[in-house]
Amino acid sequence: MNRKKILASAVAAAFVTATFAGHDFLATLVPTATAETAAAEPRVVGLPDFTELVNLTGPAVVNISATRLKLTKRREGPSRSPQEEDAPESFRHYGMPTPDREGPMRRSGGSGFIISADGLILTNAHVVDGAEELNVKLSDKREFKAKVIGVDEVTDVALIKIEGSKLPVLKIGDSSALKVGEWVIAIGSPFGFDNTVSAGVVSAKTRSLPNGNYVPFIQTDVAINPGNSGGPLLNLKGEVVGINSQIYSQSGGYMGLSFAIPMDVAMEVETQLAQGGKIQRGRLGVSVQSLDQDLARSFGMTTPQGALVSQVQEDMPAAKAGIKAGDVILKVDGDAIEDSASLSRLIAGKKPGETVAINLLRDGQSKQVPVALGSMERGLLATTDKGDADAVKAGRLGAVVQQLNEEARRALGDGRGVMVTEVEGAAERAGIRPGDVILAVNSAPVTNPADLKRLIAGSGDQIALLVHRDDAEIFVPVKLG
Secondary structure, eight states: OOOOOOOOOOOOOEEEEEEETTEEEEEEEEEOOOSSOSOOOEEEOOOOOOHHHHHHHGGGEEEEEEEEEOOSOOOSSSOOOGGGTTSOTTEEEOOEEOOOOSSSEEEEEEEEEEOSTTOEEEEEHHHHTTOSEEEEEOTTSOEEEEEEEEEETTTTEEEEEOOOSSOOOOEEOOGGGOOTTOEEEEEEOGGGOTTEEEEEEEEEEEEEETTEEEEEEEEEOOOOOTTOTTOEEEOTTSEEEEEEEEEEOSSSSOOSOEEEEEHHHHHHHHHHHHHHSSOOOEEOOEEEEEOOHHHHHHTTOSSOOSEEEEEEOTTSHHHHTTOOTTOEEEEETTEEOOSHHHHHHHHHTSOTTOEEEEEEEETTEEEEEEEEOEEOBTTBSEEEOOOOSOOEEOGGGOEEEEEOOHHHHHHHSSOOOEEEEEEOHHHHHHTOOTTOEEEEETTEEOOSHHHHHHHHHTOOSEEEEEEEETTEEEEEEEEOO
């Protein structure tokens, strides 16, 4: 007997709330129904109400005015910290310069937030570093002189302190629990406009930026502008989950890409700064780069994972442990290494003198190497890359090379490698340039043009060349076939 199937659907409103201090921030979700399903994914038709959240958290956000000696002619545009000079122009820290007054001093502004009742304030290092005087203003119009407890330029986190009573305090949240798509808000002083609120969503997590290799940044679309630096990024529970630090901009202002330092990172720094005013980090002593699919195949790997060692610094922990250029670091103390940035962050989280177990791949073979870490100074731990004889054409590579002359040998120190003078074919397609010095094919060293020709002749269709370029050593994948 045939049975008739009757599909009945009803549209009902569902309500999703985020609660802070007993207040609900309401978003209305309406499920849709189709002939195939009675309840599809909900559709947002309402937005959160941030008013109570701002009322409760805003008083703990402060405006910071820094006065510095005016040592050079005033630069137009956003202020830069010293470590930014080599960063791509689009990625900048954004403090707020204020108009110069007569005299040898200049002022700039930023934001911060109170994290303890005794007046500890977190902000960005670039907001306060080098300041002769710091003034902190609260939303209730009280003003205080502040002193710097400690500054960490590597993560761009600073801890300062004011002396006051009945100070409002922000609650610290768990940045690792943030989800992509989650609502967040920022409070700060963009362009000097105190206690300005902007809102958006978490766009991505664990972003690596060119001048912030040790920080897994939170990316948002929250409007951040000069003067927001150092202010809090808050979740809908009213907890601070990040310190607003950088934006990507080609105009000098907000373009939809903002980056915050996760509070998990910031609080690790804060603990050390509060205890001794300086940070201790482990140092491996290598230059590393991430692998793409071509590089992975060059080293016999099926997937691009790990950090490829392109240079080992002399007399550093990695060199003493026998780590070599061409090794691929896959794990540290059992923790998987996804790319070069994850290695840098993991090593930075270790203590100087601590011995770590490093799992690596060398010539297709897995090895485990114990390494006693050194101490990192000003961010140098595992850095991420940024001949007289007749010229010889190196077979399928399509590059013309020659022996290094005396000047080049002295500059490189160890005398190895061959200088590229012309490129075509495979070398040109791979981005090899005249002036590059080829140091190795995969992990096999090159000391003269004959070495290079022999190694190319004995290679498969995919190789990786270790190249010295612009005072750095990098691996370049090359398809010979």
